[in-house]
Amino acid sequence: MLRLSRFLPSAFKRSFDLKESLWSGSLTFQQAVSTSAANLDENLSGKRYASYTVFKGKAALSIHPILPSFSKLESGGSRVSRNGSVMLTFFPAVGQRKYDYTKKQLFALSPTEVGSLISLGPAESCEFFHDPSMKSSNEGMVKKSLSITPLGSDSGYFVNITVVNSVEKTNDRLSVPVTKAEFSVMRTALSFALPHIMGWDQALTNHHPSPAISKPRVERPHPDSEWER
Amino acid sequence: MLRLSRFLPSAFKRSFDLKESLWSGSLTFQQAVSTSAANLDENLSGKRYASYTVFKGKAALSIHPILPSFSKLESGGSRVSRNGSVMLTFFPAVGQRKYDYTKKQLFALSPTEVGSLISLGPAESCEFFHDPSMKSSNEGMVKKSLSITPLGSDSGYFVNITVVNSVEKTNDRLSVPVTKAEFSVMRTALSFALPHIMGWDQALTNHHPSPAISKPRVERPHPDSEWER
Amino acid sequence: MLRLSRFLPSAFKRSFDLKESLWSGSLTFQQAVSTSAANLDENLSGKRYASYTVFKGKAALSIHPILPSFSKLESGGSRVSRNGSVMLTFFPAVGQRKYDYTKKQLFALSPTEVGSLISLGPAESCEFFHDPSMKSSNEGMVKKSLSITPLGSDSGYFVNITVVNSVEKTNDRLSVPVTKAEFSVMRTALSFALPHIMGWDQALTNHHPSPAISKPRVERPHPDSEWER
Amino acid sequence: MLRLSRFLPSAFKRSFDLKESLWSGSLTFQQAVSTSAANLDENLSGKRYASYTVFKGKAALSIHPILPSFSKLESGGSRVSRNGSVMLTFFPAVGQRKYDYTKKQLFALSPTEVGSLISLGPAESCEFFHDPSMKSSNEGMVKKSLSITPLGSDSGYFVNITVVNSVEKTNDRLSVPVTKAEFSVMRTALSFALPHIMGWDQALTNHHPSPAISKPRVERPHPDSEWER
Known part of the structure; x- marks a missing residue:
């Protein structure tokens, strides 16, 4: 029998998570502001932030979704110009239940990487593997890898990030054990997020004002038809 | 072959459920009003309530989702300041199809506890384990535990709540057998609710007014980029 | 290897389905109007209808979702007063690809019955079992049953309805074989519909105007807190 | 252990995908405009496009959802008059990471075909099989088939399209290997899309202005009741 909360009662855990996520949430936001300056301010107004964070002995792992970007088309419609992603943020423990957010390591999962994670068997x-400087003069200088390996006995996974910086001669590794219950939250949240970071939820929403204006069906092929050619 | 409705035809069961859920729904609401006073009235206007209730011989179990709270940020955006949850309400039977809602016991599932429940194998x-007085002077006075154990033969689960109050010297236990079909409803509803109680549905909705205002892409890193540092 | 469309190419099947569903859709609507009279007209304006229909040799089966009803509360909020359902409509074949919609048989699945269907193993x-006259003087006069039984070899299910009317001395039975692919559509559509027919999608939508009006957190218990008593 | 990105780092892959999908997205749009002329312009304004594309050695495969059409009813409501679909677009490679979009082959999956794909075991x-000219004088002239076959060892699928044109004496075949992770994205996106291309999301949205106008329940049967006859 699983006894998830035996040693760390979940009432306690919850209030603790709350405080931490407040703190990390506000840091995330301020950072966004500090690096993005004024030109994004208008876009950020109205934006809502949400994450899921697990705090463990040596490090914490927080995940949050990032929306895709759309570009306006001449027709007045728009299309995805940049896929969204799911950002993983690792930050190391520097004491009991103290974490140093300034030493964070980031890893953004693409849709296909999300697909890999949510279909992972027990x-x-x-x-x-990611290279932040891909296609620039610094290509190969920094190498990031994310691995997810089973804890064994269907009890969850280790989520590990390694960042090798051959310029600064650093090799950082953070590892967070994720329980089966926590991975179930991640899998469910990521499965929910996937169509959204691909923009499919928006492509599948009817933006037409009303069906009243629909014309009689014409016989020539519909632009969405596979018979067009 | 499962014969779910053999002894209690489901047409009957449905009308019965309807009456009961009306009754329990209105109680839930009145209680919310009585304890929350005027300052929440404005928030409650427009709010919609929905639950799923199973009535069994010795007790009933009702579950309903609770939304997360968001706090306004200086930028005009907002972030989750308090996760939502899924509330389990148990109330004992006091006669044939009569339940005493004043003797209810509550247990609020956090996102991770929801994750544990929806990934439960047959x-x-x-x-x-929850302690309502965690971190107050009454810590440890009341201990709540919720257990979910299989009925056997893949036919559902027992959902049990135990509340031990060492001040009032009481030890309450309510137990509700949940069929496979009812648990399937709970699993589906909870899987649906999970991204919502975490606020991910709101974080994944485009609150930007229009893609028309999007500026030409700039070369400096996007604030959501993992390459920012 | 499955060869779903070998004998009835799916391009053909689709246009056929289209015509049929147009026809059955309009019948469904007209019937709704004829039995509901003027007092529902305002509600029907803006309502959208969608179904999923499979046409087989001896009968057809169409399923469509029905929204829950909400009742206004004094606070200005509202709560589910009547669960939605998923309606199954069977109608017999009266010739090659001709179906008699006037001889239809209806069966409305409650949330728990939907839960049973979507968790059905291969x-x-x-x-x-339903009794349309439950609790009236005609109780027991008409007995409906719906059974879903495997076709064998994980290739789908038979969906059967039996309606025994002991007043009119009739015993109607309609049976529709549903392929694995068609059942997958039903399972996916029903899993999607389930939280909606329970009203959870509406309970999980933030109807609050803006987080700007959120007050500083007060120390007394939140009405949704499990610690309230 | 899966090493998805070992030989083609995903940071690189992502930027590559981005460029390609921009390009294919704009082509898709322009084509829609060119074949649909002015009468659809008003509908296209506000429409959003999103796809998921995998680029492989010999060909690429892009999938995107297509919304259902609704027809206005006299009551003011509307019903699905044409199901949506999921369009598969194949285009051959004509060099290293160069694809010829003018040689594309299309295949539109109906809801039942989507159901078949998402329930496919490893x-x-x-x-x-589709015949674009079904029921016209050209029936049987062009035969399209789409097959999905396992790569083996639960590592993904081959997705193949064959188009035999007996008038032009051509026989085109394009084949795209899809990894388990990519198929997981497709399965998740298609499962999400399915209720939408059937119009169920719109049928399950409450378009009623407010529950305030709900009348006292009347005793005659509700039009949505199974007891109506």
Whole structure:
């Protein structure tokens, strides 16, 4: 029998999470402001932020979704110009229940990487490699990898990030054990997020004002028809 | 072959459920008003309530979702300041199809506890412990536990709440058998609710007025980029 | 290898389905109007209808979702006063690809019956019993049952309705074989519909105008708190 | 252990995908405009486009959802007059990471075909046949088939399209290997899309202005009741 909360009662855990997520949430926001300056201010107004964070002995892991960007088309419609992602933020513990957010490491999952994570079997692993400087003169200088490996006995996964910086000669590694229950939250949240970070929820919303204006069906092929050619 | 409705035809069961849920729904609401006073009235206007209730021989169990709270940020955006939850309400039977709602016991599932419940295998159990007075001078006075244990043969679960009050010297236990079909409703409703109680549905909705105002892409890193540092 | 469309190419099947669903859709609507008279007209304006229909040799089966009803509360909020359902409509074939919609038989699935259907294993069956006259003087006069039984080899299910009318001395039975692919559509559509027919989608939508009006957190218990008593 | 990004780092892959999807997205749009002329312009304004594309050695495969059409009813409501679909677009490689979009082949999945795809077991296959000229004088001239067959070892699927044109004496075949992670994205996106292309999301949205106008319940049967006859 799973006894999730035996040693750390969940009432306590919850209030603790609350405080921490307030704190990390506000940091995330201020950082966004500090790096993005005035030109994004108008876009940020009305924006809502939400994350899911697990705090463990040596590090914490927070995940939050990032919306896709759309570009206006001449027709007045728009299309996805940049996929959204799911950002993983790792930050190390520097004491009992104290975490240093300034030493955070980021890893943004693409839609396909999200697909890999949510289809992971109980005994399966996956690993992703990113190079932040890909295609620039610094290509290969920094190598990031994210691996997810089973804890064993269907009890969850280790989520590990490694960042090798060959310029600064640093090699950072943070590792967070994620319980089966926590991974179930991540899997459910990521499955929910996936169509949204791909923009499918918006493509599947009817933005037409009203069906009243629909014309009689014409016989020539519909632009969405596979018979057009 | 499952014969769910053999002894209690579901047409009957439905009308019965209807009456009961009306009754319990209105009680829930009045209680909310009586304890929350005037300062929440404005928030409650427009709010919609929905639950799922199973009535069994010795007790009934009702579940309903609770929205997260958002706090305004200086930028005009907002972030989750308090996660939502899924509230379980147990109330004992005091006669044939009569339940005493004043003797109810509450248990609020956090997102991670919801994750544990929806990933429960047919033969698995889970148990959660809450202390309502955690971190106050009454810490440890009241202990609540919720356990979910299989009925056997993949036919559902027992959902049990135990509340031990060492001040009032009481020890209450309510137990509700939940069929496989009813648990399937709970699992589906909770999986649906999970991203919402975490605020992810709101974080994934485009609150930007229009893509028309999007500026030409700039080369400096996007604030949501993992390459920012 | 499944060859779903070998004998009835799906391009053909689709245009056929289209015509049929247009026809059945308009009948459904007209019937709603004829039995509901003027007092519902205002509610029907703006309402959208959608169904999923499979046409087989001896009968057709169409399913469509029905929204829950909400009742206004004194606070200005509202609560579910009547659960929604998923309506199954069977109608017999009266010739090649001709169906007699006037001989239709209806069966409305409650949330728990939907839960039973979507959790059905490949070799499992379920059966539901309804009495349309339950609790009236005609109780027991008409007995409806719906059974879902596997076709075998994980290839789908038979969906059968039996209606025994002991007044009119009739015993109607309609049976529709549903392929694995068609049942997958039903399972997906019903899983999507379930939180909606329970009203949870509306309970989980933030109807508050803006987070700007949120007050400083007060120390007395939140009305939604499990610690309230 | 899966090493998805070992040989083609995903940071690189993502920027590559971005460029490609921009390009294919704009082509898709322009084509829609060119074939649909002015009468659809008003409908296209406000429409949003999103797709999911995998680029492989010999061909690429892009999928995007298409909304259902609704027809206005006399009551003011509306019903699905044409189901949506999920369009698969194949285009061949004509060099390293160069694809010829003018040689594309289209295949539109109906709801039931989507149901078949999302319920496919790891070792199962499916095949669909379409005739673009069904019921016209050109019936049988062009035969399209789509097959999905396992790559083996639960590592994904081959998605193949064959188009035989007996007038032009052509026989085109494009084949795209899809990894388990990519198929997981497709399965998740298609499961999300399915209720939308059937119009169920719109049928399950409350378009009633307010519950305040709800009348006292009348005793005659509700038009949505199964007891109406």
